[in-house]
Amino acid sequence: MKLLEGGRTGQIWRDGDSVIRPSGAWTPTVHRFLRHLRNRGFRGAPEPIAISAEGQEVVGYVAGRVCEDLSDPLVGSERMLISAARLLREFHSASEGFLESDGEIKAWMLPPQEPREIVCHADFVPYNVATVDHEAVGIIDFDTAHPAPRLWDLAYAVYRWAPLSDPANPAVAFDLDEQVRRAESSAPPMGRRSKNGAGFRI
Template sequence: MAGRAGEIPLLGGTANRGRVHRVGDTVRRPMRPTAPATHALLRHLERVGFDGAPRVLGIDDEGREVLSYVPGTAITAPAPEWALTDAALRSVGELLRRFHEAVADFDPTPYTWPPSPPAPFSCGTITHNDPNLDNIVFRDGRAVALIDFDLAAPGAPVWDVAGAARLWAPLRCPADTTDVRRGRELHRLRVLVDAYGPLDQRELVVDAVLANLEWMRALVSDGATRGVPGFAAYWTGQAQQRADRARAWLAEHADAVRAALM
C-alpha cells in the first residue's frame, strides 16, 4: 500500500494507521459502511462555507474515498511546544464552536451513523467525536481544520468540548503527562471552555469527560478484540493502565474540575 507510486503515507490516527495516503492535493482513505453519512456531512459543510474540513472529491478506482488535502500540521507525538500553548488551545475551542455552528441546521436523519455518544450527550447537533491532537490541522500556530470524521454522529456540543478537554488539557493523571501541560490541566480546561463560548450543559462537562473516556475506551477495546491492527497495536497493557489512572484521577478531582469552570 505505502509503496504505490506518488503516494505518501500520512502519520497519525489509530483505526486507519498505515492506510491513509496523500496523492498530490488529495487524500485517499478506506471506505466505511457509514461513509455516505460522513460524505453528506462534509458536503453540507462545503455548502455553508465552513472552511475547516476536507471536501469530498469522490471514490478512486480502488474503492477508496478521495478527499481534499488540508494543508498544515496535524499534531503527532512528540507534540511541539507551540501546539501546547494556551493560544493554540484557544484556537481549538474556537474551531469547535465554528464547526458546531456550521452543522446546526444539518439533518442527520436520512443517514446511518456510527454509534452516537451515550445519553444525555446523544443529540443536539452533529459531533466530531474524536478531536484528538492528530485530528486538528494547524497553520501559523492556529487550529484551522478538523480531519478524520469517521466517528462523527449525532451528539451534543458539550461532548466534543469534553473530549477535547480530556485530550488537550489533558484531563488525566499528571504522571502520564510528560510535556509542558503537566500541572496546568485545570487552567487549560478553563482556557478551552471559555474560548468555545456559551455552552449548553456546561455543568455536565465533568460527567461528559468521564463518559467520553469510557466510550472511547470501549471503542478501542472492541476494535482491538476484533483485530483492527491500529487498535490492537495501541491497546496494550500500558494503555489500559493509563486509562485506569485517568478514570481514577477524574473521579478524585471531579469537584476541582467543576470549580475550574465556575
C-alpha cells in the same frame, strides 16, 4: 502518491491535493455532512470528492501540521489551545441543520447520543487538527462523526487538549495546576449553551 504517517498506517495516501483512505458504511453520510459544512461556509474540514468502486474515499487534503505532542511549545501553546477551542465552536455552528435538512438514510460508525443537537466530530484531539502559524485551522478524520449533544465533543476535547492526565506520568506535558488552568481557558471559546439552557461547565 505519498503514504501519510499516523492513523491507519499504510492505508492513507496523499495524491496532490487529495487524500485516499478506506471507506465504510458510514462514508456516504459523512460526505453529505462534509458538503453541508462547506455550504455553511466552514472550510476547516476536508472537501468530499468521491467514493471509489474499490471501497476508498477521496477527500481534499487539509494543509497544515498535525498536532502530535502537546509538550512541543508550538502545539502546546496558549494560542494554539484557544484557536483549537474556537475552531471546534465554528465547526459546531456549521454542523447545525444537517440532521433536519438531510433527507437520506443516515449510517454512522458510532451510535447517536441523545439529545441529538448536532453532528459531533467525536475525536477532536490534537492529532486530528491541522495547524498553521501557531493556529488550529482544520479538522481531519470524520469517521467517528455522529449525532450527539455539543457537550459530547466539548468534554472530550478539554480532556485531550488540557490534557487531563495523572501528572505523575512522565509522558504528561503539564502539571495538575496547569492542566486545570488550560481546561478553564479553553471552556469559554469552546462552549455554547445547549437547547435546554444548560451552560458548559468544566
